[in-house]
Amino acid sequence: MGWDWFADPDYWASRLVFQRLLAAIYLVAFLCAANQFRALLGTNGITPIPRFLEKTSWRRSPSIFHLHYSDRFFGAVSWTGVAISAALLFGAADSVPVWAALVIWAVPWALYLSILNVGQVWYGFGWESLLVEAGFLAIFLGPADMAPPVLVLWLLRWLLFRVEFGAGMIKMRGDRCWRDLTCLNYHHETQPMPGPLSWYFHYLPRPLHRVEVLANHVAQLVVPFALFAPQPVATVAAAVVIVTQGWLMLSGNFSWLNALTITLAVSTIDGRLLDAVLPGERPALAAIPYWYGAVLLTLTALVLALSYQPVRNLLGKRQLMNYSFTSLRLVNTYGAFGTVTRTRHEVVLEGTDATELGPDTVWQEYEFKGKPGDPMRRPRQFAPYHLRLDWMMWFAALSSRYGASWLPGLAAKLLAGDRRTTRLLRGNPFAGTAPTFLRARLFSYRFTTPRERNETGAWWVREPERTVIPPCRLGADGSAQRV
Structure with missing residues (x-):
């Protein structure tokens, strides 16, 4: 038994692809932690975690490492995250009971939050909090044989809106070059880590750079509102986000920011379009149980309540960039490159x-x-x-x-x-x-x-x-x- 109005079977494929992509990003994130933590954060690292824990309370920085820390334990946490992410990537939570899917998806979220909250300057990037927030919402999407919950899909759209619109607003309020359409005359050369194609992007014709900036403003300031429109408008908006983020992936190295934004956009696509290209057939979908409907309502109320500060930040004149208002990183504000360096x-x-x-x-x-x-x-x-x-x-x-x-x-x-x-x-x-x-x-x-x-x-x-x-x-x- 369940509540049909909580679910929309048309998004079955969208949810499945979203979950696979998110698991892949989790896998990369945990690999980064496992490979780099000893030199950066280990007991004898540049900024040791034990020293940080001595000065920081659990309330300010909730993490399992408050209970115990050793380099070996951190390594075990990171490699456990790798293993669970790989299992999720290959469908380990597809056919389990609803409660089990919730628990399985909660594990990588809790582990990565624990790493992020002791990561100090090495984890002070917007895509870290974005992964944790997206991972938290993914906990409640349910297994593949349950109808996709509409409320969580809408919360994912709300997250994608804040990512895109926040980035657009920080630019319009920031460097003048975003308003006179000249920022890309410099950005490809001065961005944090250019990629193999950045040199070529830099030497695109100046008029095309102006078109790029204008297209970016449309994609981040106008298109996000269409994410909440009925289909097929929402799918078109998601496609615009995917194309623009793909363009950014080609032009530079921004960790998993672009890949994760694309992943969020996938959850907005009408799943019937993806059904045609996915192998296999959609299983018979069980209804959302009543108890889980209550969980989803509680989740939605929590996110809406915590959205007050991010919305206020978006509308305020002094917009914060990539800021978390809670230590659990549940509903954050995003944005990047409000200022572009010239040299x-x-x-x-x-x-x-x-x-x-x-x-x-x-x-x-x-x-x-x-x-x-x-x-x-x-x-x-x-x-x-x-x-x-x-x-x-x-x-x-x-x-x-x-x-x-x-x-x-x-x-x-x-x-x-x-x-x-x-x-x-x-x-x-x-x-x-x-x-x-x-x-x-x-x-x-x-x-x-x-x-x-x-x-x-x-x-x-x-x-x-x-x-x-x-x-x-x-x-x-x-x-x-x-x-």
Whole structure:
């Protein structure tokens, strides 16, 4: 027995594809955590979790790591998340009882929330909270043999609306270049982590850049309202979101932000269109049980109540970007690139094994996996994988305050030859040893012109500007000390 008005069988395929895509993103997120946490957050990491837990309460940062922390336990949590995500990707929750599906989907949400809430600066990105919020709503979508719950589908649309409209409003209230349609004259070159096609996007004709910006405004400020329209209008709106997010995926590396936004848009598509392309047949769908209908009503009331602050933020003049109003990250506000930098800067770390410093000292550069370094190296595609250290290096180049809490610690780890830290890099010029001195310099970068590219084969031109970290060496206390 159940309440038919809670369900819409037409969205069976939409829910199924949404769940598969979300499980895949969970899988990537947990892999990122498992592969990078020891160097960044481990007991001997740059910003250790135990130190953070000593200063932070459960209420402010709910996490299972308040109950127990060790590097081994964190690793177990991350790899458990990988395993459960893989199981969900292959349909482990498709044919289980409704209560079991709820429990199974709640596990990756709780595990990732626990990681996010102790992740500090390394997890301070909008797509982290977006994954947690989307994952929370996914808990209540039910198994594949139950009719899709309409209320949750509408809550997913509300989340997608806030993602898109929030991003559009932060741009219109921010940098003037969004209003005069010139931001893309700079963005592809100065974005945090360019991709293999970013150079080509940068050199698209200027009039086309203006069309791109205008299309972005339509996609983020007008189209989101159509997500709440009847079909097929809502499907068309979702298709616009998918196309624009796909364009962004081609032009840069934004972790899983674009993939997750596309995933949310899929939940809005009329499932009858997807039925035709999915293998197999739709099973006989059970009705939503009465008790689950009560759960869905409670969920909807909770989200609506928590939406007050995000709506107020959207309508206010001082819009916050990527902000969570609750420690459980349930209903958040989103937005990105309210300001676009005109000149690209990069912090370049260099070390030397010389015993004394002088004018003839030979410095060797540390290369990162994703961020620009060697001008001859073409940017690579990493998204949806998230290179956290590379992203934070981009912020450190914007202002010294962004790197104040962790950049000295990174320098100390490199001076100590810490293998976990150097594994986050593309290569270690001091493999098997450690530098005696280290420094950091700020460079300005720009894409080569097509002519320069043809003549030299380089992707970037760079010029040194100033020293960020003067030459330093490892002190007796394990910190980086100036010489």
